[in-house]
Amino acid sequence: MKPRTVLSLEQALSLPYATLRFAQLGWRVIRLEATPSGEGLPGDPNRYIGSRLEGDPAGDRRSYFVAPNVGKEAIALNLKDARGRALLLRLLDALEVDVFCCNTVPSRYAALGIDEATLRAARPGLVWAGISAQGPQVPNAPGYDPVLQAMAGYMELTGERDGPPMLTGVPVIDLKAGDELYAGVMRALLERAETGQGQAIHVSMLQAAASWLITVLPLLDFGCRPEEITRAGNEHRKFIPTNVYAARDGYVYLAIGSDVQWRRLTADEAFASVANDMRLTNEGRHAERAAVHRDMAAVIAAMSVDEALARLHAATIPATRIHDIRQVQALPVLAAKLTHTTLPDGRRVAMQPMATDVPGARSELPFPPGYGAHTRSVLAEAGLAGAEIDALAQAGVIAG
Numbered sequence: 001m002k003p004r005t006v007l008s009l010e011q012a013l014s015l016p017y018a019t020l021r022f023a024q025l026g027w028r029v030i031r032l033e034a035t036p037s038g039e040g041l042p043g044d045p046n047r048y049i050g051s052r053l054e055g056d057p058a059g060d061r062r063s064y065f066v067a068p069n070v071g072k073e074a075i076a077l078n079l080k081d082a083r084g085r086a087l088l089l090r091l092l093d094a095l096e097v098d099v100f101c102c103n104t105v106p107s108r109y110a111a112l113g114i115d116e117a118t119l120r121a122a123r124p125g126l127v128w129a130g131i132s133a134q135g136p137q138v139p140n141a142p143g144y145d146p147v148l149q150a151m152a153g154y155m156e157l158t159g160e161r162d163g164p165p166m167l168t169g170v171p172v173i174d175l176k177a178g179d180e181l182y183a184g185v186m187r188a189l190l191e192r193a194e195t196g197q198g199q200a201i202h203v204s205m206l207q208a209a210a211s212w213l214i215t216v217l218p219l220l221d222f223g224c225r226p227e228e229i230t231r232a233g234n235e236h237r238k239f240i241p242t243n244v245y246a247a248r249d250g251y252v253y254l255a256i257g258s259d260v261q262w263r264r265l266t267a268d269e270a271f272a273s274v275a276n277d278m279r280l281t282n283e284g285r286h287a288e289r290a291a292v293h294r295d296m297a298a299v300i301a302a303m304s305v306d307e308a309l310a311r312l313h314a315a316t317i318p319a320t321r322i323h324d325i326r327q328v329q330a331l332p333v334l335a336a337k338l339t340h341t342t343l344p345d346g347r348r349v350a351m352q353p354m355a356t357d358v359p360g361a362r363s364e365l366p367f368p369p370g371y372g373a374h375t376r377s378v379l380a381e382a383g384l385a386g387a388e389i390d391a392l393a394q395a396g397v398i399a400g
Contacts, residue, residue: 003027004098004189007091009079009114011044013171014131014143014205015103016068018178022099022185023071024339024354024361030095030378031069032088033371035078035399042399043076043371055344060371067351070341071365075379076372076399083397085113087379092123094382099185103131107139116200127188128200131177135204143205145171152209157216160233176212177205179355240285241292244322245300245308252300252308254319258282264315271299271311339363372400 008019009032016031023029033043041048043060050063061069078084091097100119102109109115109130116128133143149155149167159166184201192198210217215237216229228237234253236242242255256262259281266275274295278284285292300308305321312319328334329350337353344367354361375398379389392398 005095006030006099006101007032007095007097008099008101009033009112010101010103012046012103012143012174013068013145014174014177015101015181016044016046016178017175018131018181018185019072019101020068020070021178021182021355023365025358026360026362029072030374031072031074031369033074033076035076035084035396043074047371053343053345055346056370058370061344061368066341066349066368069368070339070351071362072369073374073378074369074372074400075375077375078397078399079112079114081395081397083392083395087382087392087397088113089119089122091378091382092119092126095378097123097126098189099127099129101129101131101181101185103143105140105142106130106132106136120198125192125196125198127185127192127198129181129185129188129203130201131181131203131205133204134206135202143177145174145205148173148205148209152206153213153216154209156230159231161227161231161235163231163233165231173205173209176208177203180208235289235293238282238286240282240289241296243293243296245297247300247303247305247308250305251322252305252312252319253322254312254317256317261315261317265312265317268311268315270303271296274299337363339365341365341367343367370400372398375400 003026004022005028006019006022007030008015010016010019011033019029019031031044036042041060044065046068047060047065048062049065052059052062053066056062077087079088092100100114100123102114104112104114110118113119119128120126131143132139133141133148146167149172150165152173154172155165155167158168180203181201184203188199188201219228234244236255239255239257242257244251244253256265262279262282262285265271274292278288279292303311309319309321323331329338334353337357338350339353340348340350340363342348342364354363376389379392379398380386384392389398
């Protein structure tokens with residue numbers, strides 16, 4: 001697929017993560033932010049989250065902001081002003097924008113002039129894509145990942161069996177929504193290539209999150225027991241034993257996914273003591289769930305992590321030590337796949353890998369742009385003269 005141009009009114013994480021995936025492909029991504037309102041720091045609030053970086057005197061590209069926003073350009077327009085909305089329409093045409101994205105609340109689409117009808121009237125064939133908390137049907141709901149984790153049942157499913165609900169360790173709903181927008185845009189561009197027609201994609205973070213409840217939500221209509229649809233700690237609700245066990249010098253996670261694997265495990269003399277006739281099947285092990293976990297814990301507690309993993313791998317049981325994030329970064333299978341950027345002070349830093357390998361994709365991406373850094377150059381590219389740009393800046397229609 002040839003490189004495309006994406007113009008994205010974005011902030012926070014869900015949409016910047018989605019458009020990062022386009023930037024990794026070598027597409028042109030221009031992030032659009034609001035002009036200063038006088039009520040706070042200008043632009044995306046995430047610009048000011050995390051530690052300050054050497055060589056960034058404005059302090060608007062802090063550590064939390066970097067990874068989702070590498071490889072992009074940045075402009076600032078006042079879309080509350082009719083002149084700003086007119087500039088947006090001009091940019092769509094002059095830059096031959098393929099995709100417009102946004103993650104503001106749907107109730108603001110029309111007032112900001114970013115609704116599908118307005119933009120596609122100016123740019124027929126445009127693919128319009130938006131992320132919001134619950135879709136246009138609930139137009140004023142803010143899309144905060146932790147709130148949606150609570151609303152979508154994720155917190156009810158996360159944590160110890162007898163403990164309180166908990167958030168997951170990463171903002172999974174933000175990232176799920178971003179992936180859905182990415183996939184939806186790709187599908188829409190494929191269909192446009194066949195029909196010539198653009199389309200609108202509305203990603204509801206709540207609906208996207210609920211689509212991942214495939215292992216629990218359908219059980220409601222099967223007369224499930226309460227413990228099947230609530231917290232289970234590190235245990236698997238169905239496959240036993242699948243759990244974290246403490247060894248002498250660390251932790252081991254193992255997963256038994258079949259009765260064949262159980263027989264291989266208990267054929268090892270070290271694990272023979274956990275076997276009995278009842279436990280030959282997963283159903284039987286479920287009946288003795290607590291005792292199985294107790295017996296497994298006692299066996300592994302007498303081993304080092306290396307010894308436990310050696311025995312488990314010899315029996316071809318899926319198992320691993322629990323890695324911290326530093327260890328994940330150093331995994332040989334990932335080390336060559338990490339993406340990188342270079343900080344303003346010249347240091348090269350590693351970031352997360354791409355989700356999948358794509359031939360020709362960019363593994364080295366430019367450091368994120370400062371607030372409004374490309375406003376003037378992008379407007380000049382769209383044919384505005386220097387005096388026009390100066391006048392718009394003086395009037396507060398643009399910033400940067």
